Amino acid sequence: MTHRGSALLxxxxxxxxxxxxxxxxxxxxxxxxxxxxxxxxxxFTNKAAEEMKTRVKEIIGSLxxxxxxxxxxxxxxxxxxxxxxxxxxxxxxxxxxxxxxxAMIKSSLAALKLKLPAKDQNLFIKKGLLRTILSSARNSAxxxxxxxxxxxxxxxxxxxxxxxxxxxxxxxxxLANAFDFDDLLSVWLKLLQENKQIxxxxxxxxxxxxxxxxxxxxxxxxxxxxLLGENSSICLVGDDAQSIYSFRCAxxxxxxxxxxxxxxxxxxxxxxxxRSVPEILELANYSIxxxxxxxxxxxxxxxxxxxxxxxxxxxxxxxEAQFIVHKVLExxxxxxxxxxxxxxxxxxxxxxxxxxxxxxxxxxxxxxxxLKFLQRAHIKxxxxxxxxxxxxxxxxxxxRVILMHEGLGTATFQQLWQKMRSYPQPLxxxxxxxxxxxxxxxxxxxxxxxxxxxEDADRxxxxxxxxxxxESHYGKYLKEKYPDDxxxxxxxxxxxxxxxxxxxxxxxxxxSLILEEALxxxxxxxxxxxxxxxxxxxxxxxxxxxxxxxxxxxxxxGRFPTSQGIKNIEEERRLFYVAATRAKDYLYLTSSRExxxxxxSYLSGPSSFIRELPPHCYxxxxxxxx
DNA sequence: GATTGGCACACGAAC
DNA sequence: TGTGCCAATC
Ligand SMILES: [Mg+2]
Numbered sequence: 001m002t003h004r005g006s007a008l009l010x011x012x013x014x015x016x017x018x019x020x021x022x023x024x025x026x027x028x029x030x031x032x033x034x035x036x037x038x039x040x041x042x043x044f045t046n047k048a049a050e051e052m053k054t055r056v057k058e059i060i061g062s063l064x065x066x067x068x069x070x071x072x073x074x075x076x077x078x079x080x081x082x083x084x085x086x087x088x089x090x091x092x093x094x095x096x097x098x099x100x101x102x103a104m105i106k107s108s109l110a111a112l113k114l115k116l117p118a119k120d121q122n123l124f125i126k127k128g129l130l131r132t133i134l135s136s137a138r139n140s141a142x143x144x145x146x147x148x149x150x151x152x153x154x155x156x157x158x159x160x161x162x163x164x165x166x167x168x169x170x171x172x173x174x175l176a177n178a179f180d181f182d183d184l185l186s187v188w189l190k191l192l193q194e195n196k197q198i199x200x201x202x203x204x205x206x207x208x209x210x211x212x213x214x215x216x217x218x219x220x221x222x223x224x225x226x227l228l229g230e231n232s233s234i235c236l237v238g239d240d241a242q243s244i245y246s247f248r249c250a251x252x253x254x255x256x257x258x259x260x261x262x263x264x265x266x267x268x269x270x271x272x273x274x275r276s277v278p279e280i281l282e283l284a285n286y287s288i289x290x291x292x293x294x295x296x297x298x299x300x301x302x303x304x305x306x307x308x309x310x311x312x313x314x315x316x317x318x319x320e321a322q323f324i325v326h327k328v329l330e331x332x333x334x335x336x337x338x339x340x341x342x343x344x345x346x347x348x349x350x351x352x353x354x355x356x357x358x359x360x361x362x363x364x365x366x367x368x369x370x371l372k373f374l375q376r377a378h379i380k381x382x383x384x385x386x387x388x389x390x391x392x393x394x395x396x397x398x399x400r401v402i403l404m405h406e407g408l409g410t411a412t413f414q415q416l417w418q419k420m421r422s423y424p425q426p427l428x429x430x431x432x433x434x435x436x437x438x439x440x441x442x443x444x445x446x447x448x449x450x451x452x453x454x455e456d457a458d459r460x461x462x463x464x465x466x467x468x469x470x471e472s473h474y475g476k477y478l479k480e481k482y483p484d485d486x487x488x489x490x491x492x493x494x495x496x497x498x499x500x501x502x503x504x505x506x507x508x509x510x511x512s513l514i515l516e517e518a519l520x521x522x523x524x525x526x527x528x529x530x531x532x533x534x535x536x537x538x539x540x541x542x543x544x545x546x547x548x549x550x551x552x553x554x555x556x557x558g559r560f561p562t563s564q565g566i567k568n569i570e571e572e573r574r575l576f577y578v579a580a581t582r583a584k585d586y587l588y589l590t591s592s593r594e595x596x597x598x599x600x601s602y603l604s605g606p607s608s609f610i611r612e613l614p615p616h617c618y619x620x621x622x623x624x625x626x
Numbered sequence: 627g628a629t630t631g632g633c634a635c636a637c638g639a640a641c
Numbered sequence: 642t643g644t645g646c647c648a649a650t651c
Contacts (some may be wrong), residue, residue, distance in 0.1 A: 045641080073641045091636050098640080101639075245640060347638055409628045439627080515641060540639045562638065
């Protein structure tokens with residue numbers, strides 16, 4: 001019936017046009033009249049998927065609807081919603097973000113402690129450890145037992161605790177009609193493995209599977225591709241030297257051993273680079289050659305010689321920030337658009353000083369990565385109200401909303417929740433006044449009033465829903481709680497509403513935001529497409545992008561590589577490699593001799609990534625430069 | 627049982 | 642710098 005398609009693996013360096021090749025392949029398939037729903041295009045971010053679709057549209061003139069494009073997580077969510085009843089959920093399930101997940105695991109541990117005999121109740125588990133272990137086991141496609149025995153044998157005496165917490169956590173998620181990020185992959189894979197009918201359905205549907213950035217897939221994602229693509233044509237592209245997501249359990253091995261798993265696979269290596277001038281490439285090549293685990297590949301560029309990368313070592317981090325802004329202005333005066341320039345860094349806090357300088361000089365910029373937008377209390381508040389509407393079983397959101405009312409605390413919440421969850425429709429039970437608390441009636445009445453208004457409002461009009469929340473008691477509460485920066489917080493909420501107006505439904509709004517926080521920036525761009533912005537980005541979020549000029553800051557030992565990252569220095573170096581190869585024409589590497597951050601000052605010295613470079617591959621800018 | 631204030635601690639990347 | 646936790650107080 002279906003013939004086994006071919007498998008193609010493209011291992012190619014940065015700027016070699018991997019993503020472009022994938023885009024053209026999709027365009028070709030569509031032109032050959034392959035039906036769009038038979039194509040599965042997996043990208044690293046959902047924004048990248050949108051950009052690729054736009055490109056395809058430009059190439060072939062129109063984009064037929066029905067193409068499956070997005071991240072593994074968003075495609076997992078789509079499939080799980082379709083088959084929600086098979087995986088013990090309703091189609092409106094919530095997706096937990098890291099905070100919600102952490103809170104739920106914490107309360108799972110607390111619940112376990114209550115069940116333990118008194119002598120064991122002082123059990124102490126390092127904060128975040130459970131979160132990491134449960135997630136890593138999942139993403140490594142191992143059960144908890146195998147994971148702990150093989151990867152963390154020193155913790156194996158804790159295994160019974162881990163297992164019980166996981167059990168409680170799983171049950172909590174089921175009751176809350178929620179999945180976490182890891183579930184979107186692992187439950188999806190399990191569904192395919194255990195349900196023959198569903199498996200065959202998607203195996204037949206996805207006749208063409210294309211995956212970008214394959215070096216950053218984890219074990220589950222690899223298994224998904226192999227299983228879904230058993231009989232399909234598969235096209236994967238990636239670069240082992242750009243694998244930078246091991247903290248999400250990405251395994252370089254996936255790309256290195258794919259051809260063993262699919263013996264019919266043709267491997268193509270491309271070392272041609274169309275992006276960077278040779279000087280930048282030379283520096284990047286030198287750097288990555290310090291890695292022993294990489295496939296040796298010397299990149300060649302088609303570009304004519306340009307300028308050697310610059311190194312600037314400032315006396316302190318403020319001076320470093322001043323240099324960056326000075327340089328940006330200089331480049332701007334020389335005719336470069338702000339949109340052609342990016343400031344990149346290992347960790348988001350390293351950008352703070354630069355941001356201050358930019359604000360002082362009134363230079364417009366946009367930040368990517370390290371976004372804490374959804375983490376901020378007022379944004380979480382608004383989202384909690386909205387999540388209740390979408391999924392009334394969402395315990396965490398109920399708790400958040402109930403606790404912000406006067407006179408209602410955790411104990412009362414627990415009592416209320418016991419009653420609420422016994423109703424098939426907790427929201428209606430509340431607004432229908434079938435439930436009331438033993439105390440805090442004033443706060444409760446105001447809560448019920450707001451919920452009634454929200455219930456009656458148009459569910460798909462997100463800005464309107466947000467408006468209702470702001471006009472309710474919540475608006476006053478917010479002002480009292482944050483008298484200093486109330487206005488700024490309202491602006492954040494307005495930003496949220498503006499994004500909401502672009503979404504067709506509340507569900508789409510919640511899901512797309514959680515699967516890509518950076519989307520919150522999009523409306524800014526569309527409001528004023530002409531406007532130029534300087535980009536400030538973490539290196540992780542700069543993946544797959546390029547700029548004419550890149551300024552890489554914070555190159556101090558302990559910052560980049562981070563002190564924690566020394567354990568996995570090769571990955572840190574790949575991160576440096578990714579950063580350097582984002583630059584087309586000009587690359588600036590900056591560092592500071594002394595750092596003032598938080599409590600004191602540090603003298604950490606320049607990053608080993610600078611020190612290990614041969615001096616002939618860069619030029620030094622002296623401190624009294626400006 | 628809710629709320630407030632003080633103290634300790636961490637501080638990395640994100641679907 | 643802020644956030645989470647605990648103990649004292651309302
Ligand atoms: Mg690419």
